[in-house]
Amino acid sequence: MTHFLVTGTAGFIGFHLARRLLADGHTVTGFDGMTPYYDVRLKAQRLALLEPHDGFRQVTGRLEDRAALDAAAALKEPDVILHLAAQAGVRYSLENPGAYVESNLVGSWNVLELARALQPKHLLLASTSSIYGANEKVPFAEADRADEPMTLYAASKKSMELMAHSYAHLYGVPTTAFRFFTVYGPWGRPDMAPIKFSDAILSGRPIDVYGEGGMSRDFTYIDDIVEAIVRLVDVVPREDGRVTAPGIIDTLSAGAPFRTVNIGGGQPVGLMTFIETIEKALGRPATRNYMPMQPGDVPRTFASTDLLTHLTGFVPRVSLEDGIAAFAAWYREWRAH
Numbered sequence: 001m002t003h004f005l006v007t008g009t010a011g012f013i014g015f016h017l018a019r020r021l022l023a024d025g026h027t028v029t030g031f032d033g034m035t036p037y038y039d040v041r042l043k044a045q046r047l048a049l050l051e052p053h054d055g056f057r058q059v060t061g062r063l064e065d066r067a068a069l070d071a072a073a074a075l076k077e078p079d080v081i082l083h084l085a086a087q088a089g090v091r092y093s094l095e096n097p098g099a100y101v102e103s104n105l106v107g108s109w110n111v112l113e114l115a116r117a118l119q120p121k122h123l124l125l126a127s128t129s130s131i132y133g134a135n136e137k138v139p140f141a142e143a144d145r146a147d148e149p150m151t152l153y154a155a156s157k158k159s160m161e162l163m164a165h166s167y168a169h170l171y172g173v174p175t176t177a178f179r180f181f182t183v184y185g186p187w188g189r190p191d192m193a194p195i196k197f198s199d200a201i202l203s204g205r206p207i208d209v210y211g212e213g214g215m216s217r218d219f220t221y222i223d224d225i226v227e228a229i230v231r232l233v234d235v236v237p238r239e240d241g242r243v244t245a246p247g248i249i250d251t252l253s254a255g256a257p258f259r260t261v262n263i264g265g266g267q268p269v270g271l272m273t274f275i276e277t278i279e280k281a282l283g284r285p286a287t288r289n290y291m292p293m294q295p296g297d298v299p300r301t302f303a304s305t306d307l308l309t310h311l312t313g314f315v316p317r318v319s320l321e322d323g324i325a326a327f328a329a330w331y332r333e334w335r336a337h
């Protein structure tokens with residue numbers, strides 16, 4: 001049994017991850033600031049599903065508050081820290097850049113300081129496919145250049161990776177940063193396309209189709225993300241642990257026990273196909289309102305999953321059709337309450 005400190009447990013991915021860890025017989029201290037970026041009632045509902053577990057304790061606090069983080073860690077010293085709390089969202093970073101500096105830079109730095117003090121077996125951090133910017137080479141591989149972020153969200157996540165590398169080098173905590181690609185599923189985020197589109201379709205409102213429908217995204221079902229994370233927990237980066245195999249470029253740093261790994265579906269889907277899949281799952285047509293690309297949007301994302309598969313043996317497996325069907329079933333029921 002392992003004790004985990006998971007930040008972002010009231011959030012979409014952190015909630016699913018904590019639930020899985022508890023189901024696997026581990027114990028979890030959750031930490032979340034319940035920020036009002038989207039409806040906090042949804043966050044409270046997620047937490048209410050975690051709270052009955054004996055092995056779960058939740059601390060409400062902000063990452064920027066080091067004393068609150070210390071208090072969470074003091075409940076029971078974690079063997080592993082999973083840092084998922086963040087100010088997420090690409091578009092909101094144009095409206096409120098300060099939130100990204102506070103949560104993703106200052107907040108993540110506090111998590112690094114905590115890890116430096118506690119020396120857990122493994123520190124794992126949530127980064128994003130957004131750091132690949134408008135790269136044209138696909139699929140996006142971890143070793144590709146990712147130095148041209150298009151938004152402060154992407155810049156803050158890349159900066160977190162860089163800060164974490166320096167701490168891994170200086171203080172030796174083995175660290176993995178995973179780069180998630182557009183995650184969706186039940187209990188998802190209301191600011192993302194599946195809920196935004198479904199809400200509009202079921203309310204009879206038109207949906208805004210940005211980029212004139214020409215964008216594509218590598219959608220990743222939540223269960224695949226969680227499975228990949230759980231497996232990566234056991235793949236602890238060691239400075240002498242570089243993997244070698246034909247065609248695989250390990251991102252293990254030459255100067256630190258630090259690695260970046262993509263977690264994506266590996267099968268990008270055009271926005272129009274995505275909309276058709278939602279229409280089919282909901283059994284209702286959408287009215288499309290075509291719009292230009294929004295500032296900061298990238299035309300495509302597409303994950304290379306070779307390194308993930310090499311390190312963990314896992315290939316993301318849920319098709320968009322199955323994943324959206326599961327999402328739509330949850331959403332219909334959730335919306336009715």
Ligand SMILES: NC(=O)c1ccc[n+]([C@@H]2O[C@H](COP(=O)([O-])OP(=O)(O)OC[C@H]3O[C@@H](n4cnc5c(N)ncnc54)[C@H](O)[C@@H]3O)[C@@H](O)[C@H]2O)c1
Nearest residue numbers: 010011012013033034035062063085086103128180182183
């Ligand atoms: N969902 C995706 O498609 C996606 C893609 C790439 C990366 N990510 C990253 O994965 C992680 C989880 O994303 P998610 O989709 O679950 O987002 P989410 O917004 O649902 O969850 C994040 C949680 O962090 C909490 N939080 C935010 N700022 C905080 C702070 N300063 N102090 C304490 N708590 C704070 C929020 O209250 C929220 O519950 C984030 O780091 C995000 O950037 C998500």
